[in-house]
Amino acid sequence: MAENTDVVMNHVELPGLDCGLCGFKHCEELEQQLVLRPELIKRCIHLAEERIDAAAGPRTPTMAAAPAPVSAPAPARPRPMRLAPFVDTLGRDFDFYLEHFPEDPGPREIILPHNPMITRELPVRKGDVLIGRPLGMSCGCPITHCGIAMEVDERTGVIVWCVTGPLAPRAQGFKDLGYYIAEGYEGLITETKSEIKIGCRYYFQPRMCMLQWRHSGLVNFMNHTSAGIQVRLEGLWIG
Amino acid sequence: MAKRIYFDHSATTPLDPRVALAMQPANEELFGNPSSLHSEGRQAKEFLQQARARVAALLNADANEIIFTASGTEADNLALLGVFHAGHQPGHMITSSIEHPAITAACGFLEKCGVSVTYLPVDEQGLIAPADLQQAFRADTRLVSIMSANNVVGTIQPIAELARITHERGVLFHTDAVQSTGKVPLDVRRVAVDMVSMSAHKLHGPKGVGALWVRKGVQLRPVIFGGGQERGLRSATENVAGIVGFGKAAQLAFEQMPEEAARLVHLRERILSGLQESLPQTYLIGHPYKRLPGHLCLAFAGQEGEAIKLLLALDEAGVAVSSGSACSAHRASEPSPVLLAMGFDPIRARGTLRVTLGRFNTAHEVDRFLQILPQAVNLLRPVASYAGLARV
Numbered sequence: 286m287a288e289n290t291d292v293v294m295n296h297v298e299l300p301g302l303d304c305g306l307c308g309f310k311h312c313e314e315l316e317q318q319l320v321l322r323p324e325l326i327k328r329c330i331h332l333a334e335e336r337i338d339a340a341a342g343p344r345t346p347t348m349a350a351a352p353a354p355v356s357a358p359a360p361a362r363p364r365p366m367r368l369a370p371f372v373d374t375l376g377r378d379f380d381f382y383l384e385h386f387p388e389d390p391g392p393r394e395i396i397l398p399h400n401p402m403i404t405r406e407l408p409v410r411k412g413d414v415l416i417g418r419p420l421g422m423s424c425g426c427p428i429t430h431c432g433i434a435m436e437v438d439e440r441t442g443v444i445v446w447c448v449t450g451p452l453a454p455r456a457q458g459f460k461d462l463g464y465y466i467a468e469g470y471e472g473l474i475t476e477t478k479s480e481i482k483i484g485c486r487y488y489f490q491p492r493m494c495m496l497q498w499r500h501s502g503l504v505n506f507m508n509h510t511s512a513g514i515q516v517r518l519e520g521l522w523i524g
Numbered sequence: 525m526a527k528r529i530y531f532d533h534s535a536t537t538p539l540d541p542r543v544a545l546a547m548q549p550a551n552e553e554l555f556g557n558p559s560s561l562h563s564e565g566r567q568a569k570e571f572l573q574q575a576r577a578r579v580a581a582l583l584n585a586d587a588n589e590i591i592f593t594a595s596g597t598e599a600d601n602l603a604l605l606g607v608f609h610a611g612h613q614p615g616h617m618i619t620s621s622i623e624h625p626a627i628t629a630a631c632g633f634l635e636k637c638g639v640s641v642t643y644l645p646v647d648e649q650g651l652i653a654p655a656d657l658q659q660a661f662r663a664d665t666r667l668v669s670i671m672s673a674n675n676v677v678g679t680i681q682p683i684a685e686l687a688r689i690t691h692e693r694g695v696l697f698h699t700d701a702v703q704s705t706g707k708v709p710l711d712v713r714r715v716a717v718d719m720v721s722m723s724a725h726k727l728h729g730p731k732g733v734g735a736l737w738v739r740k741g742v743q744l745r746p747v748i749f750g751g752g753q754e755r756g757l758r759s760a761t762e763n764v765a766g767i768v769g770f771g772k773a774a775q776l777a778f779e780q781m782p783e784e785a786a787r788l789v790h791l792r793e794r795i796l797s798g799l800q801e802s803l804p805q806t807y808l809i810g811h812p813y814k815r816l817p818g819h820l821c822l823a824f825a826g827q828e829g830e831a832i833k834l835l836l837a838l839d840e841a842g843v844a845v846s847s848g849s850a851c852s853a854h855r856a857s858e859p860s861p862v863l864l865a866m867g868f869d870p871i872r873a874r875g876t877l878r879v880t881l882g883r884f885n886t887a888h889e890v891d892r893f894l895q896i897l898p899q900a901v902n903l904l905r906p907v908a909s910y911a912g913l914a915r916v
Binding site (some may be wrong): 302303304305306307308309310311327328330331374416418426427428429430431459495496497498 | 580590680684708709711781783784786789790793813814817828829830831832833836864868869871874
């Protein structure tokens with residue numbers, strides 16, 4: 286231990302900035318600690334790592350003093366931030382972007398709670414802020430969604446909601462649906478590379494999809510408007 | 525009812541009461557226009573100059589090199605657009621793929637004007653490799669802009685090294701130091717930077733005030749035109765009260781920096797070690813120690829998709845944290861571009877919890893948080909129900 290310390294202290298001078306970022310108020314305090322714990326030298330962010338490693342020779346600092354962080358799941362190499370049109374974050378092609386209606390607060394979805402009775406039990410009312418996760422078939426997204434109820438069918442439990450960010454639940458409180466099935470989407474197509482026909486299944490990218498993954502669905506309603514092609518899609522899957 | 529815990533200091537900080545006190549005369553009595561020649565104007569100007577000196581002291585800079593703006597965003601815009609003459613001067617600039625929107629959006633504008641922009645990649649801890657910068661220069665490169673510390677993951681960049689490389693090529697270096705000012709020392713007489721952006725509300729000062737430090741001799745064109753205040757670079761009557769508050773906040777940050785940084789590092793690590801004990805699925809995002817002193821970016825393996833629910837549960841339990849930068853909360857349906865650039869997949873890029881500590885946080889609050897957070901996490905619905913296999 287003492288040998289390592291000597292090596293570090295002989296070859297690496299602390300910067301004398303007294304920045305506190307190492308957890309010690311002054312460089313002098315760190316210097317005193319290095320006598321017992323030479324690996325703390327890594328904590329000086331102002332020293333280039335190659336200088337520290339060179340001074341420490343073959344020693345491999347263990348950072349034993351620091352809580353060993355669980356390493357993040359090994360990330361891949363950085364991917365380009367800007368995606369090509371009609372390609373999702375997994376590099377898969379799709380036919381069109383699905384936009385939400387201009388007057389809606391977010392993408393309009395038709396959902397059914399896994400326990401449809403919960404719609405009456407909570408109860409869910411138009412304008413309520415809801416959260417839940419779309420479990421299972423249609424559409425397997427692992428992200429909890431937030432939204433505002435637009436229409437509620439108490440008889441069947443079906444809810445039409447507009448998905449929003451977390452700001453509304455934060456501000457207004459929320460009701461938790463638990464799990465739900467996304468049965469349909471409604472929206473506008475303003476950018477497409479394919480001709481849209483009713484009755485056909487397409488790959489599409491909901492513009493606001495949290496993961497920017499392509500979905501697929503069957504178009505069962507079409508209406509050409511000045512804002513774009515209004516569609517309803519059912520039989521939804523991710524991918 | 526227990527007092528709420530505010531752990532979102534990277535979004536904004538509460539006004540220090542000493543700053544509020546310093547601003548009081550400026551709000552109530554110093555109504556004069558600093559450009560006026562009468563006593564009221566001269567008095568306002570004196571306060572302005574005192575604040576300028578205090579902000580400059582944070583960087584060991586000359587007071588005359590400080591240009592006050594209305595925000596850190598404006599300071600960033602002035603730096604980038606000012607060098608490229610609001611897009612009328614072509615050329616090339618280099619920035620990173622994890623910059624704040626104040627930089628990326630300005631770069632987007634410059635690209636539309638014909639300026640070519642290179643976005644440097646970062647590694648999985650959010651660090652830029654100096655070798656990548658070395659290779660990115662072109663004959664027409666006029667500016668490098670790299671943030672000092674990242675607002676989402678807290679990683680501190682090797683600014684001194686990046687600035688040195690840039691100056692060797694005779695190119696200007698700007699750093700967005702909005703997150704690091706007052707927390708990480710930056711001495712502009714030792715580090716080869718040319719412009720530094722700062723914001724008052726990130727260091728317990730008022731909102732609506734920022735500054736750009738511009739090294740003497742750097743040629744910059746204004747983006748706001750008018751009466752020629754701030755050396756002609758930022759026309760408009762100065763926000764005297766706000767600037768006085770910024771000056772006081774800068775003075776306090778400067779005086780308390782080492783003690784405060786060391787204290788925050790200890791609180792930060794107390795949270796991290798406490799969580800890793802009670803929630804073994806906790807993992808840290810960013811560099812383990814090249815990070816802002818009070819900044820933790822965490823995620824919970826297998827529960828990343830529930831970040832929104834966790835945030836809401838914590839809010840209900842009286843804790844204010846963030847799932848990313850506040851600047852993107854209104855676009856919360858998108859994964860974080862910073863984490864995507866660090867190589868995270870979109871699920872993990874959405875599933876982070878940002879815990880950022882500040883001056884008024886205490887060890888008691890940290891201990892309360894360590895009790896509240898595991899309860900909230902254990903209520904989440906994991907994507908996988910089976911937890912019998914250890915992570916490797």
